[in-house]
Amino acid sequence: MTTLDQIAAPNRRRRFGSLTLWAGIALVGIHIAVGLLTVVWSPYDPSGMTGGRLEAPSWLHWAGTDRLGRDFLTQIMIGSRIALIVGTGAAAIGAIIGVTLGLLAAFATKLLDDAFAATLDILIAFPTLLIAMLVVAAADTANLGSAIFALGIALSAIVARLTRILTKRVLLLDYITAARTSGTSWLGIVFRHILPNIWPTLSVSFALQFGLAAIAEASLSYLGLGAPPPNASWGRLLQEAQGTVYTAPIGAIAPGIALVSLVIGINLLADGLRDSVDPTRRAR
């Protein structure tokens, strides 16, 4: 998947490494700032009908209004907050489950490990979205929490696979043998030797999971399986705007731009992070 590729891809832009990182930080920073701002202030009441229906962008409503006359910019701004919450929550849940499972598999007996690897290979082929759809269906009620949980579960397969591969690689090294012969417990090995070693690669992967989660959340909401109103998810905004795209095309464009800018920002951040945490890449 994208994750492994982006980690494996040789990076030839080392001179621009810091530029990449800063562009990423700037883009994500804007979204974080907007998301935080909406907690205390938004241009209009998000559920108040403050204008005519489907107004074009104007000085009063910078992105126009939706089909109920609500300010569209306000909803897109709240969308930033929702996307950040979902992305962070899902990536965190995916990380906790995935890293734990991956570590356990790497330490398990060969048969168990093989079975686990085979299962993950199948799970990886299932899109994050599809797994999340099933989990949401299982949760019975669609709310923000169930969407985050579903996406976290779906992402954990990717994290588990990566953790397992990285851990197995570290386990072959001499200093692990040395630690074992000197009587370090396996938990000690995990926390003192393995996690610090695989952390740089994992942290880059977490950033990418965040992007995947943001896209998958928008898709879930687009399918009507995401968080219900008043959570203005970009996916739901796009779904609602699709019906009125002829009269108000901005509604089908603006939330998409917001989403893409966040995901690109995260991907740039991950790229930059990879260059700065991995000294072997920097030297190349």
Place this chain on the structure above:
Amino acid sequence: MRRLAILVLSLLIAAVVLFLLLRLLPGDPANALLGVGATEQQIAAARAQLGSDQPLYAQFLGFVGNLARFDLGTSFVSRAAVLDEIGNRMSVTLPLTLLGFIVALIIAVPLGIVAAVRSTRWYGAAISVVSQLGIAIPVFWLGILLVTLFAINLRLLPSGGFPLKGWANFGEASTAMVLPVITISLVMAASLLRYVRAATLDVLGSDYIRTARALGVSFPEALIRHGMRNGAVPVVSILGIELASTFLGAVVIERVFSLPGLGSMLLLAIQQRDYPNVQGVLFVSTLMVLLIGFAADLLQRLIDPRLRDRTRTS
């Protein structure tokens, strides 16, 4: 042979997991079927009719027994045979996915190689930047944008839908496919391109290309004769995963273009708690994923003889 055994075994495990997963879902299909106002008797009658009042093991034995006879049961809602419904839906999803995949390959392979070989030129870098943009775009938004442009503004193509008669109405059916296929192939090409580029960069930095060049082989010839096979091995396994996930991910694109495919069947079945349909679609999807993985594996062995030897000795 060993691979085939693993394939069958995985399929069996998948059947068990799917069955259990769906029975563990909260929510009673009988309730979903009858609505809020149903009486106790009506619900009990519906349960008996659906078979959902049977103990779990009896339901499971029935499911596996039917599977062996290629029978995926009948839908709770429409009472139609699940396999027939899947067959109908497949006639939309399969061409959609395969055509999208082929177009994506045609776009991604040459561009990926160019992006690697000419990574220092502006167009090499431009290809990489565009693909970076491409992986950040959600497939449904690209679909909406293309509909806005080609169906609403330019009025060149239909914005969605599929003829009721299906492929019997070939002209209409194929024009309905154009935009969805373009959408899928663009998104898929963006991520494939990155793999092709990475694989080509690996090949370019390898010793055998340098040796071949030192021996006087021209650069294109070295790349084609020595690079292609080596670069293709990792790409093929990615291709398998991409094809499988596009097939399963068609649910979103089918929604954008209101296509009656496998994905929309699954979405509807989930909403209606139509277990046999959910189960059937997921089972067939898993079968496809496993078969694609199997095919990718065989293809890799065909390309790289070293992989064949390795399994023989192990």
